[in-house]
Amino acid sequence: MAGTDPWNGTDRLDEATLDVMVARLEARGKNAAFVGMLDDYLDAMEIDGAASVLDLGCGTGLVSRRICARPDFAGTCHGIDLSDYLVRAARRYAADEGAGERTRFEVGDTHSLNLAEASYDAVIAHTLFSHLDDPGAVLGEMARVVRPGGRIVVYDGDYASLTFEEADPEQSRQNSDRVIEALVTQPRVLRQMLRIAKRHGLVLDRMFSYVLTEAGRADFWVSAVEGLRVLGPRSGVMTEAEANAWADAQLAASEEGVFFGSSNYYTYLFRPA
């Protein structure tokens, strides 16, 4: 069955589903491997020198909060997200962490930004592109609003590589494909980034690649597995019973120390030509 990635339509979701998303975003934001990938590109783009940062598809504001917590960062972060519920969560988390004064979170669609051109030193899309209808349009907007000499980052999972293993390899392949279909709109977009960037006059500065594999016990992948109980049926790709059976099997594998879950993650750091 054809699926609808819930992350692609967060402006149309009920609060129970959005709470599951908040839990996933905040849980992975505490994972050392995930935060390490974020810090790698913040260092590489010399974010501490930026006065104005745009955080697209900001969700609960994880990236903006991480930037504001850097001792040498003295600028401000502006987050934009499709979901009013997630934007309100981002404001609360930022206020709780003392970043309320230096962050601004607003509802918007990144395909068409109501922002002046050349107005940000740094523009970041952190796990947004895989959920977009038109990644080219969004990269075009990023190229438009970044100032000359500024930096653009696109970071995401290369979700065509996402895989979870079960006892039966063939069932594993089928279920991994269904999980990708349930959670992602553009599973191969991170392989297309240089072609898209070329069309928008962006030049590649750095590229980082990672494999986030957990074998034995799951940690990073636990909240993804738990989230699928709700997001899987919400996508239309699987029933609640199927999603729960799959999640139960994954968590049991983790308990037994035989879990295997993995995805590649890539960062592209661009600058305007």
Ligand SMILES: C[S@@+](CC[C@H](N)C(=O)[O-])C[C@H]1O[C@@H](n2cnc3c(N)ncnc32)[C@H](O)[C@@H]1O
């Ligand atoms: C996987 S979450 C990432 C959130 C955050 N960047 C993080 O990494 O914690 C993807 C986010 O993109 C938002 N989103 C999806 N499509 C969007 C669009 N067209 N415009 C703005 N936000 C969008 C979703 O609401 C969601 O918060």
